[in-house]
Amino acid sequence: MVEKIYVTYNQVHKLCQESAERILNEVKPNLMIAIGGGGYVPARILRSFLKKPGSPNIPIQAIGLSLYESLGTDPVEQPGTKVTRTQWLDLSSLEMANLIGKNVLIVDEVDDTRTTLEYAVRELEKDVLEAQKRLDRQGEKTTFSIFVLHNKDKPKKGKLPEDFDTSPSRYLAAKTVGDVWINYPWEATDIDEHDKLATTQGSE
Amino acid sequence: MVEKIYVTYNQVHKLCQESAERILNEVKPNLMIAIGGGGYVPARILRSFLKKPGSPNIPIQAIGLSLYESLGTDPVEQPGTKVTRTQWLDLSSLEMANLIGKNVLIVDEVDDTRTTLEYAVRELEKDVLEAQKRLDRQGEKTTFSIFVLHNKDKPKKGKLPEDFDTSPSRYLAAKTVGDVWINYPWEATDIDEHDKLATTQGSE
Numbered sequence: 001m002v003e004k005i006y007v008t009y010n011q012v013h014k015l016c017q018e019s020a021e022r023i024l025n026e027v028k029p030n031l032m033i034a035i036g037g038g039g040y041v042p043a044r045i046l047r048s049f050l051k052k053p054g055s056p057n058i059p060i061q062a063i064g065l066s067l068y069e070s071l072g073t074d075p076v077e078q079p080g081t082k083v084t085r086t087q088w089l090d091l092s093s094l095e096m097a098n099l100i101g102k103n104v105l106i107v108d109e110v111d112d113t114r115t116t117l118e119y120a121v122r123e124l125e126k127d128v129l130e131a132q133k134r135l136d137r138q139g140e141k142t143t144f145s146i147f148v149l150h151n152k153d154k155p156k157k158g159k160l161p162e163d164f165d166t167s168p169s170r171y172l173a174a175k176t177v178g179d180v181w182i183n184y185p186w187e188a189t190d191i192d193e194h195d196k197l198a199t200t201q202g203s204e
Numbered sequence: 205m206v207e208k209i210y211v212t213y214n215q216v217h218k219l220c221q222e223s224a225e226r227i228l229n230e231v232k233p234n235l236m237i238a239i240g241g242g243g244y245v246p247a248r249i250l251r252s253f254l255k256k257p258g259s260p261n262i263p264i265q266a267i268g269l270s271l272y273e274s275l276g277t278d279p280v281e282q283p284g285t286k287v288t289r290t291q292w293l294d295l296s297s298l299e300m301a302n303l304i305g306k307n308v309l310i311v312d313e314v315d316d317t318r319t320t321l322e323y324a325v326r327e328l329e330k331d332v333l334e335a336q337k338r339l340d341r342q343g344e345k346t347t348f349s350i351f352v353l354h355n356k357d358k359p360k361k362g363k364l365p366e367d368f369d370t371s372p373s374r375y376l377a378a379k380t381v382g383d384v385w386i387n388y389p390w391e392a393t394d395i396d397e398h399d400k401l402a403t404t405q406g407s408e
Binding site for chain 1: 212213214217218221238240241242244245247248249251252253261263264265266268290291292294296297299389390391392393395396399
């Protein structure tokens with residue numbers, strides 16, 4: 001049976017808080033992209049901790065991705081092809097141009113198979129490059145980094161671009177866990193019971 | 205001095221939970237639009253409670269609006285002009301067409317001056333009508349409703365379209381409060397202290 005862990009809101013809050021200093025020092029983000037729905041809550045919390053006194057908030061752009069459950073009929077699985085977009089950035093507008101030359105932090109709740117994260121990074125990189133060409137701003141360097149609350153330590157189907165391997169600070173997980181089932185608080189039907197389970201799970 | 209209230213994550217969670225039945229019965233939403241950053245957390249929580257067994261999740265689209273602080277030099281304040289868009293739906297794509305004929309629930313954390321909500325409703329209604337014309341789907345009725353965690357009972361600068369007055373179920377606030385300062389948990393620099401203040405505030 002897969003082990004289940006329960007994470008409270010305050011734990012999520014503290015995971016963001018604890019990671020903020022590293023993010024500010026190593027990623028220096030100008031912009032966050034929240035992968036919805038799971039990235040909404042951590043991105044909003046993180047924004048509070050990334051704000052420097054006297055500076056404006058770091059803007060958040062949201063995209064919507066969901067992992068399409070393959071029926072398993074394909075003999076060879078195509079990486080990154082099972083993701084469907086429910087929301088994307090407007091390529092023609094300022095939304096995409098806003099990314100050019102920036103340090104962009106992609107935020108999601110969990111890195112499970114890495115499929116969604118691979119899709120997000122590769123597609124965003126591609127679209128920004130196109131926007132840079134179109135606007136003749138190819139000299140500017142756009143850097144994508146990743147923040148997740150939890151990384152599951154398991155073989156990954158998705159593979160991040162190679163420059164992630166050489167710049168380990170571009171991938172940041174607040175916590176690394178085993179291949180467990182993570183219950184996030186925003187999915188709890190009984191939040192008091194959820195919190196109780198979170199408290200007792202370590203002591204059993 | 206303005207009274208300050210402290211709201212915990214679990215209270216936010218329960219406000220969404222308590223409102224879900226009314227939303228399902230009266231709004232019957234097909235889609236949510238989260239106004240970022242404040243609407244991200246309630247929209248994500250609400251999605252869990254709006255899910256019916258066997259049905260897919262209600263999709264969330266995010267928009268980004270921030271209230272531009274007027275310098276107060278204009279003799280007459282223009283309603284809805286102080287809002288800036290940091291993200292919007294892609295008019296040319298499916299994102300906007302997806303709204304046509306739907307019950308759309310706009311989600312934000314607080315209704316303070318109502319300026320942002322007025323802007324969101326009016327601009328979305330306008331853009332959907334344009335999309336309906338362009339796609340020759342004018343026969344379909346798109347209905348916008350609003351959910352906020354807190355409505356501040358005070359004179360409002362923003363005014364919702366008239367049909368909101370005749371359909372009171374289209375405006376839903378989980379809680380109505382006075383003109384107080386609301387501290388949401390995602391803004392707390394010390395979440396334990398925040399929770400303590402939330403516990404003691406009623407007893408002082």
